[in-house]
Amino acid sequence: xxxxxxxxxxxxxxxxxxPGTKKADQYTGxxxxxxxxxxxxxxxxxxxxxxxxxxxxxxxxxxxxxxxDNYLKVCEDKxxxxxxxxxxxxxxxxxxxxxxxxxxxxxxxxxxSIVGELESRFFAHLKxxxxxxxxxxxxxxxxxxxxxxxxxxxxxxxxxxxxxTNQFIISIDTLLDVFSRDSQLKExxxxxxxxxxxxxxxxxxxxxxxxxxDISQLEATRRTIYQLSDMVFSSNPKDIAYFLGEGPDDTxxxxxxxxxxxxxxxxxxxxxxxxxxxxxxxxxxxxxxDPTFEGLxxxxxxxxxxxxxxxxxxxxxxxxxxxxxxxxxxxxxFSPEPIYFSDKLTCIIGGKSTGKSLLLHNMAMAIDEKQVxxxxxxxxxxxRQIPELKVYxxxxxxxxxxxxxxxxxxxxxxxLNRLSDEEQETTEIDTIIQDIVLQDEKCSExxxxxxxxxxxxxxxxxxxxxxxxxxxxxxTELYERCKEIGDREAIETELAKLNAQLEQLxxxxxxxxxxxxEYQSAVEKAKVSxxxxxxxxxxxxxxxxxxxxxxxxxxxxxIFSIFNESISNAIDEVRKIADEAWASKxxxxxxxxxxxxxxxxxxxxxxxxxVSALKPKMDGNERVSKLSAAIVNERERLAKLSEYKAxxxxxxxxxxxxxxxxxxxxxxxxxxxxxxVDSINxxxxxxxxxxxxxxxxxxRAEQFSRKISEILNNKSINRFSxxxxxxxxxxxxxxxHIVAFIEAILNNSKESLQLKSGxxxxxALREILxxxxxxxYVVRMDNDDIQDMSPGKKALVLLRLxxxxxxxxxxxxxxxxxxxxxxRSIFDELIRFIKxxxxxxxxxxxxxxxxxxxxxDAELVIVANQDGKNAPNKQxxxxxxxxxxxxxxxxxxxxxxxxxxxxxxGIQEHICExxxxxxxxxxxxxxxYRFIKS
Numbered sequence: 001x002x003x004x005x006x007x008x009x010x011x012x013x014x015x016x017x018x019p020g021t022k023k024a025d026q027y028t029g030x031x032x033x034x035x036x037x038x039x040x041x042x043x044x045x046x047x048x049x050x051x052x053x054x055x056x057x058x059x060x061x062x063x064x065x066x067x068x069d070n071y072l073k074v075c076e077d078k079x080x081x082x083x084x085x086x087x088x089x090x091x092x093x094x095x096x097x098x099x100x101x102x103x104x105x106x107x108x109x110x111x112x113s114i115v116g117e118l119e120s121r122f123f124a125h126l127k128x129x130x131x132x133x134x135x136x137x138x139x140x141x142x143x144x145x146x147x148x149x150x151x152x153x154x155x156x157x158x159x160x161x162x163x164x165t166n167q168f169i170i171s172i173d174t175l176l177d178v179f180s181r182d183s184q185l186k187e188x189x190x191x192x193x194x195x196x197x198x199x200x201x202x203x204x205x206x207x208x209x210x211x212x213x214d215i216s217q218l219e220a221t222r223r224t225i226y227q228l229s230d231m232v233f234s235s236n237p238k239d240i241a242y243f244l245g246e247g248p249d250d251t252x253x254x255x256x257x258x259x260x261x262x263x264x265x266x267x268x269x270x271x272x273x274x275x276x277x278x279x280x281x282x283x284x285x286x287x288x289x290d291p292t293f294e295g296l297x298x299x300x301x302x303x304x305x306x307x308x309x310x311x312x313x314x315x316x317x318x319x320x321x322x323x324x325x326x327x328x329x330x331x332x333x334f335s336p337e338p339i340y341f342s343d344k345l346t347c348i349i350g351g352k353s354t355g356k357s358l359l360l361h362n363m364a365m366a367i368d369e370k371q372v373x374x375x376x377x378x379x380x381x382x383x384r385q386i387p388e389l390k391v392y393x394x395x396x397x398x399x400x401x402x403x404x405x406x407x408x409x410x411x412x413x414x415x416l417n418r419l420s421d422e423e424q425e426t427t428e429i430d431t432i433i434q435d436i437v438l439q440d441e442k443c444s445e446x447x448x449x450x451x452x453x454x455x456x457x458x459x460x461x462x463x464x465x466x467x468x469x470x471x472x473x474x475x476t477e478l479y480e481r482c483k484e485i486g487d488r489e490a491i492e493t494e495l496a497k498l499n500a501q502l503e504q505l506x507x508x509x510x511x512x513x514x515x516x517x518e519y520q521s522a523v524e525k526a527k528v529s530x531x532x533x534x535x536x537x538x539x540x541x542x543x544x545x546x547x548x549x550x551x552x553x554x555x556x557x558x559i560f561s562i563f564n565e566s567i568s569n570a571i572d573e574v575r576k577i578a579d580e581a582w583a584s585k586x587x588x589x590x591x592x593x594x595x596x597x598x599x600x601x602x603x604x605x606x607x608x609x610x611v612s613a614l615k616p617k618m619d620g621n622e623r624v625s626k627l628s629a630a631i632v633n634e635r636e637r638l639a640k641l642s643e644y645k646a647x648x649x650x651x652x653x654x655x656x657x658x659x660x661x662x663x664x665x666x667x668x669x670x671x672x673x674x675x676x677v678d679s680i681n682x683x684x685x686x687x688x689x690x691x692x693x694x695x696x697x698x699x700r701a702e703q704f705s706r707k708i709s710e711i712l713n714n715k716s717i718n719r720f721s722x723x724x725x726x727x728x729x730x731x732x733x734x735x736x737h738i739v740a741f742i743e744a745i746l747n748n749s750k751e752s753l754q755l756k757s758g759x760x761x762x763x764a765l766r767e768i769l770x771x772x773x774x775x776x777y778v779v780r781m782d783n784d785d786i787q788d789m790s791p792g793k794k795a796l797v798l799l800r801l802x803x804x805x806x807x808x809x810x811x812x813x814x815x816x817x818x819x820x821x822x823x824r825s826i827f828d829e830l831i832r833f834i835k836x837x838x839x840x841x842x843x844x845x846x847x848x849x850x851x852x853x854x855x856x857d858a859e860l861v862i863v864a865n866q867d868g869k870n871a872p873n874k875q876x877x878x879x880x881x882x883x884x885x886x887x888x889x890x891x892x893x894x895x896x897x898x899x900x901x902x903x904x905x906g907i908q909e910h911i912c913e914x915x916x917x918x919x920x921x922x923x924x925x926x927x928x929y930r931f932i933k934s
Contacts, residue, residue: 005340007298011055015063043080059291110189172221193226232262233267263307281311321809324341329390334388348862348864409813411817454669667735813845816845838859853911863882885911887907
């Protein structure tokens with residue numbers, strides 16, 4: 001099996017013409033066959049056995065003007081050396097000039113998977129008009145155009161094709177139209193704008209010169225061309241710097257002008273034997289990617305790191321600083337196949353207990369056992385040993401050769417956190433004692449159970465805080481609404497007064513009290529009915545707009561290749577059935593709704609008849625009418641107030657319940673630790689010989705008080721009298737006291753607590769209602785306790801120091817660094833640090849974080865798996881598969897997918913399935929260098 005070290009620097013030839021090219025064919029040979037023989041000989045003589053990286057070409061873009069015929073011939077001939085892994089078409093087009101009399105060369109690099117469709121989807125849609133007649137770029141149309149242009153209908157096809165091809169010049173609008181109408185075609189195409197000199201390599205004028213200086217009348221056209229393009233054919237250092245945002249224009253201006261930062265690529269543009277793979281001044285094009293079209297696309301996502309134009313292999317490291325592979329022979333739980341590593345960044349991923357840390361730990365043990373053992377004392381992680389594992393360096397040295405020891409920096413899981421947590425009081429002695437205690441299976445189970453319960457409790461409190469503050473906000477809103485309406489007693493008094501006045505008036509005028517009451521009732525009910533009718537009418541409109549109630553969560557495009565059509569058809573069929581069922585149900589709902597609306601309209605008419613009948617009497621006396629309206633208004637206010645008061649009572653009960661729940665959840669931390677302490681202290685490991693082991697729960701009172709001082713205003717702390725916030729004890733943190741404390745932060749009590757600037761109620765509660773306990777492992781001998789040590793530095797600073805203090809360029813092995821850092825530190829600091837360091841140092845890391853893998857642009861991803869019912873391996877309990885992040889293909893053997901979960905899908909799919917946020921990280925990586933309109 002071929003070694004897989006992921007994305008490696010390889011030579012790509014992206015601009016190679018062949019014999020029979022439509023323009024300037026200078027290949028030697030008396031006949032066409034002889035020309036092709038000489039062409040293949042030139043290639044073979046240059047590449048030789050493929051062992052020399054300077055002469056080994058891994059990918060070739062067969063180039064021709066408006067044609068892929070020569071590409072198809074190369075594929076059919078199958079005469080390229082085995083070291084050439086990827087061949088794809090480069091269709092060269094000429095576009096209407098914007099700065100000189102020479103047309104602009106545009107190159108379309110196509111994914112070979114759509115070659116059979118290019119005639120109908122691409123060439124047939126390219127248009128050129130001559131003497132009022134339209135022509136496409138298909139072969140037959142180019143022949144017709146050549147004959148029409150030459151005025152000779154009998155001109156032979158070969159000459160006519162050359163003439164037609166030479167005269168066929170497209171506009172930018174034509175190319176824009178082709179790809180705007182077929183976005184999927186654009187996904188399979190990389191557009192490259194070429195230097196406008198004769199051979200694309202003379203560097204007579206840099207692309208960047210067109211963007212710097214005064215704006216010309218053709219600036220919009222020029223920008224349109226570059227915004228359509230994905231890459232630039234140029235080896236000019238000025239161009240390379242400019243399109244990466246490192247030239248006269250900064251990154252944002254380049255992205256605004258060109259649509260994105262763009263990589264510069266280069267090719268030999270050979271039209272003759274002597275120029276095959278021989279660009280001027282040995283300006284070779286190196287691309288760090290798999291030799292696939294998806295690999296080539298990685299250059300678009302990392303335009304600076306993934307491509308280099310150089311006469312030598314980029315970023316080479318001394319072989320004695322590079323771990324080449326791991327072999328595990330003689331252990332039937334592991335595959336004997338070598339596990340290879342990139343010399344830059346290798347990320348090991350996988351689900352829980354799949355052997356990720358197991359592999360990294362044993363690699364470190366094989367290289368530097370003393371370092372590992374020392375750091376394991378602090379990291380407190382227990383990993384089984386694999387004595388059969390051997391590490392091989394790139395220069396051939398094996399780890400079992402103790403006379404040739406090599407240096408590494410190994411950072412085990414949680415190591416940084418243990419050293420950097422200022423509030424952590426666990427010592428190395430505690431770790432040793434814990435290791436002894438946890439050797440007992442029951443104690444180990446109790447320890448892990450405690451960890452799971454603490455994690456669950458933190459999540460529960462975080463949710464309770466959000467729920468509680470929502471209730472607080474609802475309660476405040478209802479209070480304000482009640483205040484706006486007024487006092488119930490005042491409203492009832494006013495209502496009694498108005499009724500008395502109306503009663504008196506009814507005696508004076510020709511209107512009875514019953515008529516007034518009937519009139520008011522009809523007015524009120526008509527108003528309510530109209531509101532109900534209006535709301536129902538709107539809802540009917542919304543129901544009519546709902547054409548489908550089925551939301552498809554799975555989009556097979558881009559996920560499935562083999563079963564894409566069957567899955568899409570199944571989804572369409574299910575959707576059709578669901579839509580038909582919904583249409584029938586919707587019609588029944590609408591019928592019922594329209595009937596209800598009709599009933600409401602009838603009721604409104606009835607009320608309006610009553611109002612109309614009595615209105616003349618009411619209007620006959622202005623005072624009666626006004627009093628009636630005022631009474632209706634007061635009754636509505638009273639009804640609203642009753643509604644709000646009822647809701648407020650409900651919310652108040654919810655408030656009390658949630659407040660007590662929050663307080664009890666905080667107290668639950670103590671109970672969890674207490675259960676673990678009881679379990680350990682009652683076990684058989686509590687005493688061994690002269691040593692007595694015990695475990696105690698420690699409340700970190702000093703750290704808790706310090707946190708209070710950081711968050712709360714000191715004057716308000718002094719006013720708080722429920723318990724002493726300057727000297728907090730665990731006993732003071734009763735459920736009742738926590739309730740009072742929370743209400744004081746909410747400013748709902750006389751003992752109000754004020755937050756310092758920068759804190760919200762939510763952030764304050766999150767930090768305060770946290771886990772303020774430690775487990776203190778105590779060893780006693782002759783009644784004397786052994787105390788713990790002081791804390792270390794912050795995690796990220798420690799990471800930098802641990803790596804930087806190692807003066808050599810030795811490899812760095814890190815186990816889940818994200819566990820020690822917050823998300824902002826990972827994204828802003830760790831990823832940037834990794835990308836900088838991997839150029840000089842080999843980095844091998846275990847991670848669950850998609851941003852480390854994709855943001856760090858890992859050259860190699862190793863997926864680990866432990867055999868299980870839902871994730872079977874091919875043969876062994878633990879298996880590993882390596883590949884690049886651009887790898888999107890299963891593993892095949894003789895045309896069949898190799899058995900096992902690791903082999904049935906590409907590395908990209910593994911990343912998306914295993915790592916949380918994998919798909920979002922891929923999307924972020926693809927668009928981070930593109931211009932986003934505000």
